Amino acid sequence: MQLRKFALVSVLGGSLLLSACAYRPDLAQGNFVEQERIDMLRYGMSAEQVRYILGTPMLVDPFDNSRWYYVHYLREGWDDPQIKNLIVLFSGSTLIDVSGDFEKPAEFMHSAASQMAPTLAPGASLPTAPQPNIEAERNLNAD
Secondary structure (H helix, E strand, O other): OHHHHHHHHHHHHHHHHHHOOOOOOOEEEEOOOOHHHHOOOOOOOEHHHHHHHHOOOOEEOOOOOOEEEEEEEEEOOOOOOEEEEEEEEEEOOEEEEEEEOOOOOOOHHHHHHHHHOOOOOOOOOOOOOOOOOHHHHHHHHHO
């Protein structure tokens, strides 16, 4: 009889303890952004190109749409949440800067220099604008 009571109390106590162990599912919200994708960004890209690479931003400032925010929130079980931010800055619709919790691509500014300054072969000169032929215009106007 006492063995039966002990078994009953053990089963009830064990089930009570196990019911206190709650499962907490992983929670991922926002834009999952990888460093590989950020490495594809280059100075001077259009907003459409950036959207194609990174996806739709989580937040675009309604008063200043030149700043896009990509935010990723991840909480795995009972661990502390991990939050990563990426801020993409435009001038008009041209990419000018990337900042946040990720590394800026090494070639980001190199491509800016190559897009802004044309390169010439050694000894080459810039082309000159064609000069108007004033005599030919006078002859056309005289007729």
